[in-house]
Amino acid sequence: MNGPAGPLVAVCTGHRCAALRRLEGEDDALGTSLREAVRGSRGGVLVASPCVGACARGPVVAVGQRGEGQQHPSTVVWLGDLDAARREEVATWVARLGEEPGAEVSDALAVPTALLPAVLAVRGAPLAASPPQAASPQPPPHPSAPPTHRRRRLPRPPS
Numbered sequence: 001m002n003g004p005a006g007p008l009v010a011v012c013t014g015h016r017c018a019a020l021r022r023l024e025g026e027d028d029a030l031g032t033s034l035r036e037a038v039r040g041s042r043g044g045v046l047v048a049s050p051c052v053g054a055c056a057r058g059p060v061v062a063v064g065q066r067g068e069g070q071q072h073p074s075t076v077v078w079l080g081d082l083d084a085a086r087r088e089e090v091a092t093w094v095a096r097l098g099e100e101p102g103a104e105v106s107d108a109l110a111v112p113t114a115l116l117p118a119v120l121a122v123r124g125a126p127l128a129a130s131p132p133q134a135a136s137p138q139p140p141p142h143p144s145a146p147p148t149h150r151r152r153r154l155p156r157p158p159s
Contacts, residue, residue: 006043007097008073009034009090010062014051017058024084033091034061041098057081057120061090064124065097075124077111082118089114 011017011030021031030048038044043066054060057080064073079090093112111119 005066005068005070006041006045007038007094008045008047008064008066008076009038009094010047010049012050012052012054012058012060013048014055014058016055017051017060020059021087026087031087031091033088034094037091037095037098041095044094044098052078054078054080054120059087060120063090063094063097073124075122077122078120079115079118080120086115086118
């Protein structure tokens with residue numbers, strides 16, 4: 001069954017992600033602010049997902065935007081390392097996606113700047129990148145410097 005356009009949010013409810021949210025004061029596995037943002041959006045769907053396997057980067061959520069008549073979003077952004085402030089930013093973003101249901105995640109409503117460090121992966125259209133930063137050139141190592149990838153062994157004391 002294809003419903004109206006709207007945000008689709010999947011929240012990892014695996015042991016680690018749920019525990020991290022509880023440690024930061026969330027009252028349930030999905031989070032009150034995110035639940036309210038999806039509930040208040042037109043066509044929004046909130047999915048409780050079992051462990052997605054990104055435990056080292058938890059808590060993890062996926063955000064997508066379904067178009068009119070679509071069951072699945074064409075673009076999905078996976079976000080991790082979501083502390084309380086970032087979860088509030090996700091809730092605000094989802095609320096905006098619900099206000100403009102025809103917009104794609106990668107279009108005008110791109111990932112908020114505050115969430116860019118939390119992006120783990122993007123499925124679908126490429127993510128709008130932030131302005132490129134000039135890479136500072138690294139000087140070549142001194143010829144007599146030891147390689148940085150090896151450890152130097154200290155001499156054994158005489159016995």
